[in-house]
Amino acid sequence: MDVRLSDAEKVFIIHGVQEGLRNDGRSCGDYRPMYVERGVLATTDGSSRVRIGGTDLLCGVKCELVECEDSSKETNRLEFSVDCSANASPQFIGRGGDAYAEELSDALHFAYDNERSIPDLAKLTLSPNHFWRLYVDIVILQYGGAIIDAAAVAAKAALFDTEIVEVVTRQADEKKMTIDLPQGHLTWKLDVKSAPLISSITKIGSTNVVDVTLGEETCSFAALWVGGSVQKAGTEPLVTMTRQAGGGSLDAASINDMIQMGVNAVGRLDAKLMERLAAEETTIPGQTFLA
Amino acid sequence: RNMATLAGIRVDISSPPSSAAPAALELSGDRDNASDQFVIPGNAVSTTTGFMRGHGTFTRDGELIATLAGSVQQVNRLITVKPVKSRYNGEVGDVVVGRVVDVQQKRWKVDTSSRLDSSLLLSSVNLPGGELRRKSVEDELMMRDYLKEGDLISAEVQQVQHDGSLQLHTRNLKYGKLAQGISVQVPSYLIKRRKAHFHSLPCGAAVVIGCNGHVWIAPELREDADGGYNQDLEEVISLETRSIMARLSGCVRLLAAHCVAIYDTTIMAAFELSANHKASDLLNAAVATEIASLVVRKIRAEATEEEL
Numbered sequence: 001m002d003v004r005l006s007d008a009e010k011v012f013i014i015h016g017v018q019e020g021l022r023n024d025g026r027s028c029g030d031y032r033p034m035y036v037e038r039g040v041l042a043t044t045d046g047s048s049r050v051r052i053g054g055t056d057l058l059c060g061v062k063c064e065l066v067e068c069e070d071s072s073k074e075t076n077r078l079e080f081s082v083d084c085s086a087n088a089s090p091q092f093i094g095r096g097g098d099a100y101a102e103e104l105s106d107a108l109h110f111a112y113d114n115e116r117s118i119p120d121l122a123k124l125t126l127s128p129n130h131f132w133r134l135y136v137d138i139v140i141l142q143y144g145g146a147i148i149d150a151a152a153v154a155a156k157a158a159l160f161d162t163e164i165v166e167v168v169t170r171q172a173d174e175k176k177m178t179i180d181l182p183q184g185h186l187t188w189k190l191d192v193k194s195a196p197l198i199s200s201i202t203k204i205g206s207t208n209v210v211d212v213t214l215g216e217e218t219c220s221f222a223a224l225w226v227g228g229s230v231q232k233a234g235t236e237p238l239v240t241m242t243r244q245a246g247g248g249s250l251d252a253a254s255i256n257d258m259i260q261m262g263v264n265a266v267g268r269l270d271a272k273l274m275e276r277l278a279a280e281e282t283t284i285p286g287q288t289f290l291a
Numbered sequence: 292r293n294m295a296t297l298a299g300i301r302v303d304i305s306s307p308p309s310s311a312a313p314a315a316l317e318l319s320g321d322r323d324n325a326s327d328q329f330v331i332p333g334n335a336v337s338t339t340t341g342f343m344r345g346h347g348t349f350t351r352d353g354e355l356i357a358t359l360a361g362s363v364q365q366v367n368r369l370i371t372v373k374p375v376k377s378r379y380n381g382e383v384g385d386v387v388v389g390r391v392v393d394v395q396q397k398r399w400k401v402d403t404s405s406r407l408d409s410s411l412l413l414s415s416v417n418l419p420g421g422e423l424r425r426k427s428v429e430d431e432l433m434m435r436d437y438l439k440e441g442d443l444i445s446a447e448v449q450q451v452q453h454d455g456s457l458q459l460h461t462r463n464l465k466y467g468k469l470a471q472g473i474s475v476q477v478p479s480y481l482i483k484r485r486k487a488h489f490h491s492l493p494c495g496a497a498v499v500i501g502c503n504g505h506v507w508i509a510p511e512l513r514e515d516a517d518g519g520y521n522q523d524l525e526e527v528i529s530l531e532t533r534s535i536m537a538r539l540s541g542c543v544r545l546l547a548a549h550c551v552a553i554y555d556t557t558i559m560a561a562f563e564l565s566a567n568h569k570a571s572d573l574l575n576a577a578v579a580t581e582i583a584s585l586v587v588r589k590i591r592a593e594a595t596e597e598e599l
Contacts (some may be wrong), residue, residue: 004392004441006441006442006469007441007442007522007524008443008469008470008524009443009472009473009474010470011524012471012473012528015528016533016537019530019533021530021537023473023536023537023540024539024544024570024571024573024574025534025537025538025570025571025572026571026574027301027571028573029299029300029301031300031301031303031575033305033574033575034302034303034304034305035304035305035306036304036305045499051307053574056305069415127417193358200431200537207454211299261300265302266546267300268301269300269302269304271302272303272304273304275304276304276305276306280306
């Protein structure tokens with residue numbers, strides 16, 4: 001967004017994408033190598049750090065026990081918030097990142113806002129008066145393109161990492177319930193296998209591209225964010241969100257192709273992420289990525 | 292249906308490399324630790340007296356103390372500390388690659404990754420139609436037609452101002468506006484100053500290695516009489532050349548990531564040693580470290596050969 005390129009450089013990038021060879025040797029469907037760690041913040045219930053190319057972001061999940069009049073009426077079990085550090089990119093200085101941050105958290109909220117994404121969500125309701133609310137907070141430490149893809153990966157990895165305290169409900173006065181800690185410290189985990197991931201498909205010239213770098217981003221006018229949830233391993237993801245980004249307009253005819261590419265990308269991302277999450281060593285309590 | 296849509300998606304998710312790229316190269320044993328004396332701010336640079344205080348040092352109780360983190364350099368009795376990391380410090384005669392950020396009265400402001408923007412005076416550029424002509428008012432009005440914000444140029448440092456800002460000139464056919472290509476930004480302290488900074492490489496592409504850490508990779512070197520101001524934006528670079536350029540950009544990036552000096556020899560060595568890998572695989576940390584350590588080994592072998 002903040003990089004400036006000369007006309008000739010842009011032409012070079014656009015022609016390259018058309019030929020299927022980008023400036024770093026990738027083809028249009030290639031992601032840069034992504035690094036995912038979880039359990040990186042000791043002060044959260046679940047956390048992750050995702051790096052892809054120049055992009056670097058951190059995600060933490062905090063569980064809060066909420067008391068209310070009627071928990072069936074309260075719907076937002078997951079709260080997403082995104083913060084754009086001013087160190088990440090000059091465009092985020094002052095309040096510059098607020099609009100973009102809201103766009104990101106909104107997209108995440110929308111992608112998760114259905115019964116298919118996390119079927120386990122009902123478990124977060126403890127009693128007619130109590131439920132768990134999970135705050136998913138993402139900080140963008142460095143801006144290097146493909147932020148929404150990385151943010152969704154970070155959110156899913158952090159939720160996978162999240163351990164929620166086991167509690168018991170007890171009858172109290174006036175038909176109310178109270179919450180108590182049982183003997184021993186027990187925790188449980190949400191099943192996030194089908195939590196959605198998001199892929200941003202960017203239109204450069206007349207070609208669709210995944211995982212754009214900053215330079216490529218300046219050559220494009222429009223992008224489509226496609227969120228998908230993999231219901232069963234190996235099957236095509238279910239589209240839970242589509243959103244247009246990047247300011248420009250898209251031809252209706254090209255949107256179908258972009259969604260299809262997004263679905264493919266989400267499917268591949270999800271398979272690789274689940275592989276990585278399953279293989280990763282269990283976290284050491286008290287260890288952070290700072291140490 | 293669109294080709295790209297059907298093309299496969301490649302994703303690679305892994306744990307981060309266990310050590311940062313420069314450290315990984317150090318661990319491979321291919322690079323010896325420098326013999327220079329390194330100091331951090333507050334360290335005593337020299338305990339013996341009788342030395343002159345240079346840049347990066349101050350005296351406290353008659354003792355010379357470092358104010359920078361870097362290597363200690365001595366010229367006769369003058370002791371300086373050369374910082375490990377710094378922004379680009381220009382010297383007269385340096386070849387730089389910079390981006391125009393502003394068009395002002397009779398000058399362009401150019402970002403050369405220096406502390407201050409450099410300036411390129413209208414009077415120190417070659418304009419189309421003869422080298423030695425006076426710049427008229429019309430030329431001044433047409434400045435944005437020649438170079439506008441965002442354009443990349445190659446230039447030479449003509450003068451270093453008192454405040455450290457640079458004055459550039461492009462009064463040579465090899466300098467001027469750059470056309471299609473890839474620019475790679477690396478730390479300026481990794482660039483080795485050489486006699487030539489414009490290279491037509493044997494692999495079929497060209498590089499301009501700016502001393503300011505801006506490496507320009509182009510299909511060929513151009514010496515247009517019009518300073519490159521007339522560009523053909525319709526021209527399509529062949530896929531073959533493009534893949535060579537993509538590989539070169541990957542090589543420059545991996546050399547920079549591993550703190551290997553960047554000049555024509557190392558770039559060509561990395562290019563040749565990476566032949567077994569796809570250009571996109573150079574993004575992979577393990578592959579990059581492997582190639583960087585091969586390059587360092589090769590350069591050192593050549594250096595010892597020369598000694599013998």
